[in-house]
Amino acid sequence: MKARVHVSFKNGVLDPQGKAIGLTLANLGFDGVGDVRQGKLIELDLAESDPGAARKSVEAMCEKLLANTVIENYAIELEED
Amino acid sequence: MKARVHVSFKNGVLDPQGKAIGLTLANLGFDGVGDVRQGKLIELDLAESDPGAARKSVEAMCEKLLANTVIENYAIELEED
Amino acid sequence: MKASVIVFPGSNCDRDVQVALANAIGGPVDMVWHGDSEMAKTDLIVLPGGFSYGDYLRSGAMSARSPVMREVVARAEQGVAVLGICNGFQVLTEAGLLPGALLPNAGLKFVCRDVQIRVENSQTLFTNGYQAGQTLRIPVAHHDGQYFVEPDRLDEMQAGDQIAFRYCAGEEGRKNNPNGSIDDIAGVFNRRKTVLGLMPHPERAADASHGGTDGQGLLNSLVSALS
Amino acid sequence: MRNEPNITPEQVAEHGLTQDEYQTILHVLGREPNLTELGIFSVMWSEHCSYKSSKFWLKTLPTEAPWVICGPGENAGVVDIGEGKAAIFKMESHNHPSFIEPYQGAATGVGGILRDVFTMGARPIANMNALRFGAPKDAKTRHLVSGVVAGVGGYGNCVGVPTVGGEVNFDAAYNGNILVNAMTVGLADADRIFYSAAAGIGNPVVYVGSKTGRDGIHGATMASAEFDDATEEKRPTVQVGDPFTEKLLIEACLELMATDTIVAIQDMGAAGLTCSSVEMADKGGVGFDLDIDKVPQREEGMTPYEVMLSESQERMLIVLRPGTEAQAQAIFDKWQLDFAVVGHVSDTGRFTGRVDGEVVFDIPVRPLVEESPEYERPWVKPAAPAPTAPVTAPMGHMEALQSLLAGPDLSSRRWVWEQYDHTVMADTVRKPGGDAAIVRIHGSGRGLAIATDCTPRYCRAEPHQGGAQAVAEVWRNITAVGARPLAITDCLNFGNPERPEIMGEFVGCIQGMGEACRALDFPVVSGNVSLYNETHGQAILPTPAIGGIGILDDLERHADLALRRQDDILILIGGTAGHLGQSIYLRHLLGRSDGPPPPVDLAAEQRNGNFVRELITESRVDTCHDLSDGGLLVAAAEMAMAGDIGLELSGPDEAGYWFGEDQGRYLIAVPAGEAAEILQKAAQAQVPAEKLGRSGGGTLTLNAGAPISLSELRRTHEAWLPDFMRNDLHE
Numbered sequence A, B: 001m002k003a004r005v006h007v008s009f010k011n012g013v014l015d016p017q018g019k020a021i022g023l024t025l026a027n028l029g030f031d032g033v034g035d036v037r038q039g040k041l042i043e044l045d046l047a048e049s050d051p052g053a054a055r056k057s058v059e060a061m062c063e064k065l066l067a068n069t070v071i072e073n074y075a076i077e078l079e080e081d
Numbered sequence C: 001m002k003a004s005v006i007v008f009p010g011s012n013c014d015r016d017v018q019v020a021l022a023n024a025i026g027g028p029v030d031m032v033w034h035g036d037s038e039m040a041k042t043d044l045i046v047l048p049g050g051f052s053y054g055d056y057l058r059s060g061a062m063s064a065r066s067p068v069m070r071e072v073v074a075r076a077e078q079g080v081a082v083l084g085i086c087n088g089f090q091v092l093t094e095a096g097l098l099p100g101a102l103l104p105n106a107g108l109k110f111v112c113r114d115v116q117i118r119v120e121n122s123q124t125l126f127t128n129g130y131q132a133g134q135t136l137r138i139p140v141a142h143h144d145g146q147y148f149v150e151p152d153r154l155d156e157m158q159a160g161d162q163i164a165f166r167y168c169a170g171e172e173g174r175k176n177n178p179n180g181s182i183d184d185i186a187g188v189f190n191r192r193k194t195v196l197g198l199m200p201h202p203e204r205a206a207d208a209s210h211g212g213t214d215g216q217g218l219l220n221s222l223v224s225a226l227s
Numbered sequence D: 001m002r003n004e005p006n007i008t009p010e011q012v013a014e015h016g017l018t019q020d021e022y023q024t025i026l027h028v029l030g031r032e033p034n035l036t037e038l039g040i041f042s043v044m045w046s047e048h049c050s051y052k053s054s055k056f057w058l059k060t061l062p063t064e065a066p067w068v069i070c071g072p073g074e075n076a077g078v079v080d081i082g083e084g085k086a087a088i089f090k091m092e093s094h095n096h097p098s099f100i101e102p103y104q105g106a107a108t109g110v111g112g113i114l115r116d117v118f119t120m121g122a123r124p125i126a127n128m129n130a131l132r133f134g135a136p137k138d139a140k141t142r143h144l145v146s147g148v149v150a151g152v153g154g155y156g157n158c159v160g161v162p163t164v165g166g167e168v169n170f171d172a173a174y175n176g177n178i179l180v181n182a183m184t185v186g187l188a189d190a191d192r193i194f195y196s197a198a199a200g201i202g203n204p205v206v207y208v209g210s211k212t213g214r215d216g217i218h219g220a221t222m223a224s225a226e227f228d229d230a231t232e233e234k235r236p237t238v239q240v241g242d243p244f245t246e247k248l249l250i251e252a253c254l255e256l257m258a259t260d261t262i263v264a265i266q267d268m269g270a271a272g273l274t275c276s277s278v279e280m281a282d283k284g285g286v287g288f289d290l291d292i293d294k295v296p297q298r299e300e301g302m303t304p305y306e307v308m309l310s311e312s313q314e315r316m317l318i319v320l321r322p323g324t325e326a327q328a329q330a331i332f333d334k335w336q337l338d339f340a341v342v343g344h345v346s347d348t349g350r351f352t353g354r355v356d357g358e359v360v361f362d363i364p365v366r367p368l369v370e371e372s373p374e375y376e377r378p379w380v381k382p383a384a385p386a387p388t389a390p391v392t393a394p395m396g397h398m399e400a401l402q403s404l405l406a407g408p409d410l411s412s413r414r415w416v417w418e419q420y421d422h423t424v425m426a427d428t429v430r431k432p433g434g435d436a437a438i439v440r441i442h443g444s445g446r447g448l449a450i451a452t453d454c455t456p457r458y459c460r461a462e463p464h465q466g467g468a469q470a471v472a473e474v475w476r477n478i479t480a481v482g483a484r485p486l487a488i489t490d491c492l493n494f495g496n497p498e499r500p501e502i503m504g505e506f507v508g509c510i511q512g513m514g515e516a517c518r519a520l521d522f523p524v525v526s527g528n529v530s531l532y533n534e535t536h537g538q539a540i541l542p543t544p545a546i547g548g549i550g551i552l553d554d555l556e557r558h559a560d561l562a563l564r565r566q567d568d569i570l571i572l573i574g575g576t577a578g579h580l581g582q583s584i585y586l587r588h589l590l591g592r593s594d595g596p597p598p599p600v601d602l603a604a605e606q607r608n609g610n611f612v613r614e615l616i617t618e619s620r621v622d623t624c625h626d627l628s629d630g631g632l633l634v635a636a637a638e639m640a641m642a643g644d645i646g647l648e649l650s651g652p653d654e655a656g657y658w659f660g661e662d663q664g665r666y667l668i669a670v671p672a673g674e675a676a677e678i679l680q681k682a683a684q685a686q687v688p689a690e691k692l693g694r695s696g697g698g699t700l701t702l703n704a705g706a707p708i709s710l711s712e713l714r715r716t717h718e719a720w721l722p723d724f725m726r727n728d729l730h731e
């Protein structure tokens, strides 16, 4: 089973990368681009095949390592092979 | 319209971050985690409302700025408001 | 006084701080490998600068979960002094020993230069050798030094005198705050003032050939408080 | 051996081999090669690995001195610096990959040169970087500057080695072909240097570091091919660097080197496992027998061809003493690095690879190395430049100064070096921004001075003078801080050597370098050649980048460019003829590039330099700056800005005097009471010296003209690069 974890900054936390991308896109002549946010997408191959167990384990990984919940949110998507 | 761009290393390109995450998850006692890859997820708010035009414009952004196609792939998802 | 420097894979200021501390103490300093879950009795634990685990994922994230950190947290709870410099500061926030988090610099670039910082609280074991309000010139060298903390928590920290150092007036024509830190914060304490994290590197301003010795006071403060 | 289809002429050509070279392969093997063997020959005989166009001329460079422990031929050069210590250093190019992927190209360039140095037993203590970009107005330049600088910093900062200096040039000749040259200096015990010659039949051959993937296959042949639009289309896989693993590898290797287990060690650089194995076997006069399937692999289904040609980063090959495998493995396990016994040293004299016991390649080592092509390519001596046309000053000298300091050639490089950690290791005594950088030899009162230099526009105008000038300028920069110059490394960046005029530039530069090295007793101990730096037949400027080191026996006695006191007398050392040919003044203010470069008088260079160094080591001078691009007035202004102390200058009202680039010159500042004696000493030593002005105040004044404030001067000097780079985003 594959898991995809999307980690993004919480609202209210400055996202300088997103801001810089927005600015550069404007400089490059791309009009009509509003807010830009940059997050991480972490893809994991899991041996676990039970979706419930897999989600629980990935949640634990997020809480323990993959996200810093002081500043970040995370969302998990599972995908069966 | 919103666009989500997923930028990831091409297959076969070393992903040092993914490698280190995998190592740490194993050290933390998470078993059964195979390959780990870390990519970027860039979310953009676009003024454009026509999906065809939006996709074309985001593709141009990817080629010009968001991805380095020498080592990275990108995938675009559009989402109407 | 006994001091211990933790070495994580990718630490690269471990030797620098060891040398500076040994000079201040006038005796040896223990080096502790991150994989060890036991540590000899010690009065001061230092988490050095560097790129532990390459700063991959988030700076300090992976080190904060290494076996030795459980021991560091336990010692900190017992009141043992803990000092985190640069990457060590990042590890301390990731491990929950200090509030807030360190984000990529607002300028998105690594920045290595001298900064001026103001001593905000000189009533601690880390800062007793300085005067409150005193200005120090100390180098920074980091990519992820933008301190962030929720506004409510920041108010609490102000009220509890938990701000250790702030970036202050710098060189002519340059922004003083090198990384966009909230409220110009360069270093913070825990509530009890037994844990300090800061981005500037006192060990790189600790002998005359560094071009300045303003960092020496921090090390001397510890020696006088803990010996 | 496995049966494989015959090699076609197209395959030969795709591997960058000529039909003649292929005939030699048939002769060496006595049969047709299989594809893996063809791949092995092609990388070993690429320009990058075999130096086939340059070997003949490289041999003419002086490489010896009593203090040289190991000259060219090993991974890096080794120099005795006294008190039982050795400095190990080398410079290398990563030009083509950096053009395609600036961040990773530059980063892996730094990684590669670090490995060359620590593989010999040294702890890296300083990095330098010499960078050449296209014209500022070229559309790609900003992106390349941003990515390269971030990449150099990204790697060096993470491994924790200070980047203490370098150079940055802009010129349209590099629009399609930037130069990224990185240098590392390391420190070792002089009696614990590690070499690459394999020995001991049956000894285990061990692979350590990262796993092998399909990275940069054909990187070495790419580095030896010209660019065209198709290259960008093909987008060859550029390697991604992992500085974290490199840091672990440094620590693990140094830990292993402290034990008594290593027979020979070599990093895997260009052409990876192939080149490292062949070199180790050849140097030891032995064979290597490898089990390809034992090589740690990151990807599935890799062919022997791919494993042998991969340029995955952060890998080393070691021959161990028998029976020490477990002891060695424990160290690499501790650092969580791969460790695998992948073969053994054999007495067959052959380089053999097996998969599941079946032989997949089998090549005699000696001829693979010795029969490699060597060309004495035809060359023509470039025509001597016409004399410099008359120069009419387009503006007042102070106005000219302001324009020069605020332009791409002479503006401050602070934006670059503040992205590099230049103070980690806590031994940086003189940071970037001065002449040579100084790093303390850890735990001692001595230091190493390090500088890189080259003036490519001089090399284009007159290669011989240009080559000599590059060496002389490095020597001068090291001297200017008070250090004794010891030796150099070089990185010879040129266009297509198959063109006689390019080969002429190469030959001229080498001859000039050799002459300067001999005259200044400044031998070449390591180096690197990068040819085919051309796009659409447009060659780069000939760029023999030179990196040098010197020793400071007492750190208390060194000089730096910043004025330190009010009322010091500024003295110019060295003769001034007012040579404006090829100067920045002509280029920046008049858009001209005519005339010969300033002549290099090596005897005067040495005399003037030795005089200045003696003053510094006698503690009579602590403020010194050498003169180079931009000439006298620029150097004086740099000293004033660095010390934040003004200057009142006087001299002839001639552009040539203030902006000429005559060689072998220094500015020193001494307390007023000592000036007379120093001038007298200079006269005795037959060293030209003249009083130029006096320090004080906060402005710069020339011949009682209108003063300009230092803070205004500094503002524009510091502004150009950040303004140019504003809002740029790398990655």
Ligand SMILES: Nc1ncnc2c1ncn2[C@@H]1O[C@H](COP(=O)(O)OP(=O)(O)O)[C@@H](O)[C@H]1O
Pocket (backbone or CB within 6 Å): D129, D130, D131, D163, D164, D165, D166, D167, D168, D413, D416, D417, D420, D431, D432, D433, D434, D435, D436, D452, D453, D477, D628, D629
């Ligand atoms: N790419 C770079 N990296 C680090 N430092 C640099 C770089 N480019 C220039 N510098 C520093 O800026 C200063 C001025 O450089 P340069 O004008 O080339 O000096 P010089 O003319 O004395 O050789 C030197 O201290 C040099 O080390």
Ligand SMILES: [Mg+2]
Pocket (backbone or CB within 6 Å): D434, D435, D436, D477, D626, D627, D628
């Ligand atoms: Mg100089």
